[in-house]
Amino acid sequence: MSSIIVQSKAMIAFASLWYDARAAANVSIPGKSDLPLRGLAAFMPNLLLHQTDADGRSFCLLFGTGLVDIFGENLTHTYLEESMAAVDATKRRETFDSFYGEHGRGAPFGRWVSGRLNSRAGEVMEFESLALPYVEPSDGSTRSMVYVVPLGALAYGDRLIPHFAEDMVEMFVPQGPRPGWLSP
Numbered sequence: 001m002s003s004i005i006v007q008s009k010a011m012i013a014f015a016s017l018w019y020d021a022r023a024a025a026n027v028s029i030p031g032k033s034d035l036p037l038r039g040l041a042a043f044m045p046n047l048l049l050h051q052t053d054a055d056g057r058s059f060c061l062l063f064g065t066g067l068v069d070i071f072g073e074n075l076t077h078t079y080l081e082e083s084m085a086a087v088d089a090t091k092r093r094e095t096f097d098s099f100y101g102e103h104g105r106g107a108p109f110g111r112w113v114s115g116r117l118n119s120r121a122g123e124v125m126e127f128e129s130l131a132l133p134y135v136e137p138s139d140g141s142t143r144s145m146v147y148v149v150p151l152g153a154l155a156y157g158d159r160l161i162p163h164f165a166e167d168m169v170e171m172f173v174p175q176g177p178r179p180g181w182l183s184p
Contacts, residue, residue, distance in 0.1 A: 004112065004170055004181040008149040011130050014043050015182045018132045018174075028175035029108055029142060031135040043147050045069075050080060051136075051143040052106070056096060057081055058144075067148060072159035083162045092166055099171040108133040108142050110174035112182070115166040117150070121158045126151040130182075132174055 006012060017039045018030065025034040040047075045066025050058045058080040068074045081089040099109055111131040116124055131146040154160070172179055 004168070006112070006181060007114075007126075007128055007151055010043070011128060011147065011149055012182065012184050014130060014147040015132070015178070016184060017043070019178050027135075029133050029135055031137055033137055035134065046148050046150075048075075048146045048148065049143060050146065051141060056093070056100075056105075061143070064148075070150060070154065070160050071162050073162060075162060083164060088163075088165045092169075095166075095169045095171055103173060108174060109144075110172045110179075111144075111146075112170045112172075113166045114168040115164050117160045117164050119154055119158045119160050121155060123154070123158065125154070125160065127164070 017035065021030040021034045021036065021039075022028070025031065027034070045064045047062070047064045048060055048067060049062040050060050052058055060075050060078050060080055063075040075083060081092065084092060095111075096109075100107060103109075109131070110133070111129075113127075113129045113131075115127055115129075117127055118124055127148060127150050129146050129148040131144045133142050133144055135141070136143050150160075170179075170181075
């Protein structure tokens, strides 16, 4: 039995959208065009798209407008590891290395994270995120879409510092059955 408790109902809804699109397309990983735009629209502000490069680093292709707003900067075209302290980036890399050790380098992954962000005013905000793969039709590559949910609110005018720590991480094979902890 898993000890994961997903805090956000929106996170479950995001997972449902992905799993429903996968089932409707009858594929193990939906293509970008398999994901219904109307359904995805609610998640777009807090969505980031990234691809993993040959060195295993995550390059941000799109940083949603809601994320830009709470951070006060756009992290599109940056590496996600650059937004972490070295010790946290090392821990992040270790979770990927462990997953790839079991499933093979470059295997598509699902990844749920519970973590912390600091604000410029010194507040700590918890967040959770869920990464799920999609196939990019232009080149057939498998990329990830990550839905990020801040679990709190900032004081007026405050912004988050774009450095995050991952406290709890669960990586899973998304092509398999939907994990019970990620079900409605």
